[in-house]
Amino acid sequence: MMDNQQLRRADFITSIILLLFSLWILGQALQMPMKDTYGGVTNVWYVSPALLPIFISVGLFALGVVLLVYSIKTGGAAYFFERVKVRGQGFPESFVRFGSILLAFLSLVYLDIPRIDFFLSILLFMLFFVSAFYYDDDHILHSLSIFYLAGQGIILVLFVTGIAAALQSVFKYSMDVVALLFFLVMLFYLRKMTRESADYQKKWRITLIVTIVTPAVIAPVFRYLLLVPLPKEGGIIELLNLIYYTIR
């Protein structure tokens, strides 16, 4: 949680954002049919689809003004301008931790899940997410985050440049192979970093178990019990399908 000074500074910034946001809502709402005919219906102001958006924009604008006044009165604006003058203090540790959490979520949802086998996507996510925080070691967190960012960067480049499509036209599961290789390399990289300490070796084993067991339980439960088609069914899920429908 923020301290009072940070909070009032955040209030000042938020109030500006709120004012702009409410004006944007109003601008959009005023483009909605108020008295025109839409879909064969002649509008009057009180049945217009703009009615509630206008109400919301007016409400948010008023609250934005109140918050702005409050933040100025309590010193939020002054703290903000003071802070703008002081630069180059570097990133605090909590910022790095926050960045790593975002990296894990954003890469999983926007890059891996729509394109790579669901099982492998979760495997990559779990290995990074568990080991980045479970060891409670800043060196591991930093090194692994950079490593993971680089790996996801390579996957992104492969998809954006069309190399992934070319590889998949040769071998359907080639990107699954790339993801599996990434997982194995990350696993060994982690092993190398944690080899020195007996406690870390124990944590490495636990990390590996949790990483593998999670998708191994969740994927079959959703795919075969709840009958939910998984976002991307690549090599591993198709292998599971083969096993499931053979023994069923």
Place this chain on the structure above:
Amino acid sequence: MMFVLERLGTFFGNLGSLAIDPVSLIILFSATFMGIMFGALPGLTSTLGVALLTTLTYGMGPEMAMIALLGVYVGGTYGGSYASILINIPGTAAAAATALDGYPLAVKGEAGKALGLTTTASAIGTFVGMIFVVSISPLIARLALQFTSFEFFLLAFFGILISGTLTSPDIVYKGWIAGFIGLFLAVVGRDALQFYPRFTFGLPQLEGGVEVVPVLIGAFGIPQIIQVLKDRFQPVEAKTFQRILPEFGTIVRNMKHILRSALIGVGIGSVPGIGEDIAGWVSYGAAKNSSKHPERFGTGAYEAVISTETANNACIGGAMIPLLSLGVPGSPPAAMLLGALLLHGIAPGPMLRIDHPNFILQVTAILLLASFAMWILGMVLAKQVVKVLRIPPMLFMPIIAVLMIIGSYALNAKIFNLYLMIPVGIVAYFLTEMKYPIAPLVIGVILGPMADENLRRALMVSQGSFAPVFTRPVALILFLVIAFTVLSQIPIVRKFFAAIKDMIFHGNADSGS
């Protein structure tokens, strides 16, 4: 008389059929146990438990889904007391007040007794809440059948406003801002009356509107994960205990605290959007104020532990009253329950009694069985539950993240739900950091469509006139309450009211002297 007997017959019929059905019992006990685990683990909440379990109930019928979800809700609200008593860290916000006296009891070597008290008090609280659900919900629903669109619009707006007013940890305006942001999210998509696309950015995925379940999962789950991992939350060694006893003697001696706390819990629960945490604190304060030995509070007072745990579990029944009778959720987990009910084709509100005549009685029977299951599990499995407190959050939070992701996706197999869940979660995290409450945002998302459609429909009927607000009694009361809630936060008006109060007070004092 015949009607009451008929209702009682239906209730016991429901209860009997649930109690002898092994599948229902297995689901009930498993869900309640899962809820206790969620409540016990700091960082996880009963709201998140209900949200995640919702995704597993897609394939179930509505009744079975309610068994599972109410089991988690009841178990989760109770489970928070474990961490409060044994490690002095509330497992859920609802159990925060329990830690004040629960932990000192554990330090004195009375952890088993404290857990016995919380288990029995929680079961009684849930039971009392259930009685209010069955007795009051039909009355309110019958009254609500007389509501017109103006009343429904004002009710929705009142729900958002009061939730923002009472849950804001900083200035009240922040609660209202969160509510308005929720309302904005609710108007995204094609509007229900004219099918006009609003704020869709040309994306076909947004035309159907914002899905409630991914928004709820993102808003409650992602901030929780970020906070726990960012703030280096570490497990703490739990206090040990020998065995848990039901402590009926102490319970009987504290019956007045139990009854008062149960009423407080039901009352607070029935106010839209106010959760179990506030019920716990208010009940703690009331118990302290009415105690002959208030100095004992904070040092391990039995009545404190009993009061908070009775109130937070009674709040469940309270939260179900506006949910079932008006379609307005009384607490964040109830908001999640509303989302789940809509997924299962049940629209809570005044028409519920007509569309599904036995549903309220089914919910009541489930609540009774859930409180029973919670009590048994609490007595028998407490030592096993305590073991989960040793699991580092860094291990289970990633698993929760995966469950959130697959759960949001599984709703209708749309990856777009995930694209929506992540930004909502990140915004909710920043809002939480800046002390904006999340409950009004969620209530805004849920009640937004109700507010939008009813406002326009009401004005359509009245040809653009707001006069019915002042001529219809319920609408006028709601309008006056809304106006008072808003005006009472404006400093100039507050000063004016204070001056009047002062004048009256001095006037009385003068006449007295």
